[in-house]
Amino acid sequence: MCFFDQHRFVCGDWKWGHFRQHCNREYRTGETCGMKLIMTTVPVGQKCxxxxxxxxxxxxxxxxxxxxxxxxxxxxxxxxxxxxxxxxxxxxxxxxxxxxxxxxxxxxxxxxxx
Ligand SMILES: [Zn+2]
Structure with a gap:
């Protein structure tokens, strides 16, 4: 479970943003594990x-x-x-x-x- 930003648009839709932090599981390999978790939600002042x-x-x-x-x-x-x-x-x-x-x-x- 690696942490990513979440970009949230005014229409309520969202997409994944920047990668932020590895989980313990994948820390050594330097790869992301594919399970995304939200680190911070970044509001985007427009629709998607x-x-x-x-x-x-x-x-x-x-x-x-x-x-x-x-x-x-x-x-x-x-x-x-x-x-x-x-x-x-x-x-x-x-x-x-x-x-x-x-x-x-x-x-x-x-x-x-x-
Ligand atoms: Zn939208």
Missing amino acids: KLCEKIDTKMRRRAAEVDRVQRWQRDGGRFRASIEKSVDIIKGLDAEIYELGCERTRRVQGIGSAH
């Missing part, structure tokens, strides 16, 4: 990469929805643009869903490493 990606796509999606609503108020004139935007929104939904799954998988992966 994955959540930032999700946020970016959510903002993009909201902008598209805005555009569609504006065009719809204009009544039928922008049908082709609306269809194109709806496709983009569907694509973003799929990407956001995938990123969400990836986030869940990662949280479970870290959890089972204990």
